[in-house]
Amino acid sequence: MKRSGGNWMGPTIYVDYDRSTGKAKIIDGVIDHYMGSPVVTSKIAESAKKISFKYKLGDVKGSATNASGVSYANQSYRLSIFKPSMKAVITMTPLGYSNTFRDTGRCQIKD
Secondary structure, three states, rough: OOOOOOOOOOOEEEEEOOOOEEEEEEEEEEHHHOOHHHHHEOOOEEOOOEEEEEEEEEEEEEEOOOOOOEEEEEEEEEEEEEOOOOOOEEEEEEOOOOOOEEEEEEEOOOO
């Protein structure tokens, strides 16, 4: 990923998708830091043109401020991979807030 989404995604995202179970394990630096292990999702949409994975991270600890103390946010992610170019687009929305973060990159298939 290009890191245009700030520090809330990537820069490398690993997806282990098992078509037979309809589930995917996803991990990147943010997931590893805050959750400690991959997230599992079954919210997967696949067509001839792309595959998309949706997942959420809950209670991600933000920075502390004098006025509000430490803040926590649930974050909703959508990772779309376009076929056959393997272009990836990821968006993250902190739930309850109006801003959205977006980043792009390319995928590599590994066995």
